[in-house]
Amino acid sequence: MLLPGNINLRLATAVWRRNFTVYRHTWLLNILPNFFEPVLFLLGMGVGLGFYVGRGMGGDYLAFIAPGLMASAAMNGASFEASWNMYIKMNFSRLYDAFLATPARMQDIAFGELMWATTRALIYGGGFLIVLIGFNVAGRPIITSWGVLIVVPVLALIGATFALMGQWYTTVINTIDLYSYYWTLFLTPMFLFSGIFFPVDDIPHGRLIAWFTPLFHGVELTRALCAGPLAWVHLGNLAYMLAVCALLMWRVPIRMSRKMVK
Amino acid sequence: MPDLAVIAKGLRKKFGDFVAVDGIDFEIARGECFGFLGPNGAGKTTTMRMIYRASPVSGGELTVLGEDAASGKKDHAIKRVVGVVPQENNLDTELSVRENLEIICRFYDLNRAQSRKRADELLDFVNLGERANDKVDTLSGGMKRRVLVARGLCGDPQLLVLDEPTTGLDPQARHNLWDRLHALKRKSATLILTTHYMDEAEQLCDRLVIMDKGKIVAAGKPRELIAKEVTPHVVEVWHNEPLPESSKELFALAKRVEQLSDRAMLYVDNAEEAVAAAARLLPNHETRVRRATLEDVFLKITGRKLAE
Numbered sequence: 155m156l157l158p159g160n161i162n163l164r165l166a167t168a169v170w171r172r173n174f175t176v177y178r179h180t181w182l183l184n185i186l187p188n189f190f191e192p193v194l195f196l197l198g199m200g201v202g203l204g205f206y207v208g209r210g211m212g213g214d215y216l217a218f219i220a221p222g223l224m225a226s227a228a229m230n231g232a233s234f235e236a237s238w239n240m241y242i243k244m245n246f247s248r249l250y251d252a253f254l255a256t257p258a259r260m261q262d263i264a265f266g267e268l269m270w271a272t273t274r275a276l277i278y279g280g281g282f283l284i285v286l287i288g289f290n291v292a293g294r295p296i297i298t299s300w301g302v303l304i305v306v307p308v309l310a311l312i313g314a315t316f317a318l319m320g321q322w323y324t325t326v327i328n329t330i331d332l333y334s335y336y337w338t339l340f341l342t343p344m345f346l347f348s349g350i351f352f353p354v355d356d357i358p359h360g361r362l363i364a365w366f367t368p369l370f371h372g373v374e375l376t377r378a379l380c381a382g383p384l385a386w387v388h389l390g391n392l393a394y395m396l397a398v399c400a401l402l403m404w405r406v407p408i409r410m411s412r413k414m415v416k
Numbered sequence: 417m418p419d420l421a422v423i424a425k426g427l428r429k430k431f432g433d434f435v436a437v438d439g440i441d442f443e444i445a446r447g448e449c450f451g452f453l454g455p456n457g458a459g460k461t462t463t464m465r466m467i468y469r470a471s472p473v474s475g476g477e478l479t480v481l482g483e484d485a486a487s488g489k490k491d492h493a494i495k496r497v498v499g500v501v502p503q504e505n506n507l508d509t510e511l512s513v514r515e516n517l518e519i520i521c522r523f524y525d526l527n528r529a530q531s532r533k534r535a536d537e538l539l540d541f542v543n544l545g546e547r548a549n550d551k552v553d554t555l556s557g558g559m560k561r562r563v564l565v566a567r568g569l570c571g572d573p574q575l576l577v578l579d580e581p582t583t584g585l586d587p588q589a590r591h592n593l594w595d596r597l598h599a600l601k602r603k604s605a606t607l608i609l610t611t612h613y614m615d616e617a618e619q620l621c622d623r624l625v626i627m628d629k630g631k632i633v634a635a636g637k638p639r640e641l642i643a644k645e646v647t648p649h650v651v652e653v654w655h656n657e658p659l660p661e662s663s664k665e666l667f668a669l670a671k672r673v674e675q676l677s678d679r680a681m682l683y684v685d686n687a688e689e690a691v692a693a694a695a696r697l698l699p700n701h702e703t704r705v706r707r708a709t710l711e712d713v714f715l716k717i718t719g720r721k722l723a724e
């Protein structure tokens with residue numbers, strides 16, 4: 155099957171399968187931290203910090219931050235995969251040379267890696283979702299809207315957006331040390347100021363600035379889906395992420411070819 | 417012409433201003449084993465990479481299995497039927513030997529069960545069935561190279577490109593691999609291989625070209641090349657001190673004489689005559705007669721100085 159951009163889905167799936175096979179060897183070791191992290195965050199910040207903050211904002215702080223934290227978990231899962239892991243594959247391991255000797259072309263490899271990074275995002279975000287459902291079941295309701303039924307595809311979209319941004323950065327840099335900038339100047343500020351911990355309107359021009367950051371759109375969507383209410387404006391959030399994905403799905407294979415095909 | 421596997425006309429490759437392949441012409445028939453010989457840096461790998469579509473063509477014409485390879489538009493179709501054994505080991509160290517093959521099989525329309533079957537068949541073919549579950553890193557160099565050959569066969573290729581398949585292997589491992597390549601030849605697969613082992617080229621190649629500095633400097637069948645470029649026999653006269661005046665008369669019998677520090681190599685048509693003359697003129701020197709090899713051709717054409 156051919157996707158736009160002349161991507162062969164079967165070949166991309168073969169790339170995905172290679173990563174899945176490696177992951178499967180150590181899946182138990184890999185998957186557990188995906189549950190520790192949400193529990194720690196929710197207990198530490200939601201319950202602990204929330205005890206003080208909640209009185210100020212007049213609501214349930216745990217329920218306020220949980221959906222945004224889930225979005226950021228998807229962001230992290232995709233980012234790890236598209237940064238160091240992919241940099242090593244591109245620059246040191248010659249893995250892609252082996253793929254390129256098969257019928258696969260660069261766009262197939264890029265899309266297979268995107269599928270895998272999105273899978274990782276779903277594993278991270280899904281771990282979070284399961285913990286949230288656990289809170290609900292245990293009588294501490296965080297999810298209060300049926301919108302949650304479609305939160306998984308949204309987590310996938312968040313994952314794909316950050317996977318593509320990470321991949322693009324990976325094709326631009328010439329030393330692996332530059333990822334610290336990607337984290338400290340891009341991902342961490344977004345984590346702090348995209349409305350996960352406090353409403354973006356609380357700082358001057360906060361909403362305007364946040365509109366330019368991809369994570370904000372993810373947080374808006376996951377929060378609306380978990381706790382309502384859904385509004386037309388959320389289609390804008392969706393469109394923003396889809397537009398970023400479309401642009402980078404076009405650019406990333408071009409940049410990868412430029413870097414790797416000599 | 418469907419019986420030609422590869423046709424190159426004026427094929428060129430530039431890296432920036434540097435010309436790595438400088439307008440070469442060759443034709444490779446289906447079912448033949450075709451060799452590229454040459455010193456390091458001659459442009460062999462670059463030529464291979466253009467054939468198996470890992471590297472864009474800078475100029476000239478290149479047709480692979482009937483498809484135009486120069487434009488890059490038919491890469492998918494070409495790569496479907498070309499197998500690759502690269503110069504550098506790029507096996508996946510995070511996977512087992514069998515998984516390495518299974519994953520690559522999945523790139524060629526095979527489902528899980530078929531991939532498993534093909535992987536096991538190929539591991540048997542290269543005599544590595546017992547190591548199927550081992551990690552790649554635990555294999556010896558020769559075994560890794562055989563896994564690479566097996567991996568190159570995953571797509572059941574019509575043409576297999578092997579870039580220095582035996583470099584760095586010990587004699588046993590080389591012969592083991594030659595044996596597998598002979599088996600492939602018997603199945604009338606088209607093989608292209610690069611090597612700097614002359615005995616390998618003589619053993620395996622039906623025809624070959626010698627490359628030097630991006631150009632083809634000789635082409636033909638191994639025996640023909642030897643007949644054309646050098647004489648059938650070489651008489652070596654070994655010495656510790658400079659040879660006496662009387663050697664001049666002996667040298668006159670040779671088509672060409674090459675003087676090394678410890679021996680003189682006489683390229684002669686008639687070995688018996690030369691040996692008799694040597695016994696008469698230089699009775700105290702050790703002489704040896706041997707068949708001329710491709711190595712003599714290679715050294716005559718590309719010279720004795722070290723490349724690079």
Ligand SMILES: Nc1ncnc2c1ncn2[C@@H]1O[C@H](COP(=O)(O)OP(=O)(O)O)[C@@H](O)[C@H]1O
Pocket residue numbers: 416431434436454455456457458459460461462463
């Ligand atoms: N990616 C590249 N960029 C620049 N020069 C290259 C590149 N690849 C090969 N070369 C140069 O092209 C020449 C031919 O290399 P190669 O085809 O690998 O030779 P061989 O395989 O015959 O040893 C060498 O001088 C090499 O340095």
Ligand SMILES: [Mg+2]
Pocket residue numbers: 460461462503579580
């Ligand atoms: Mg080479």
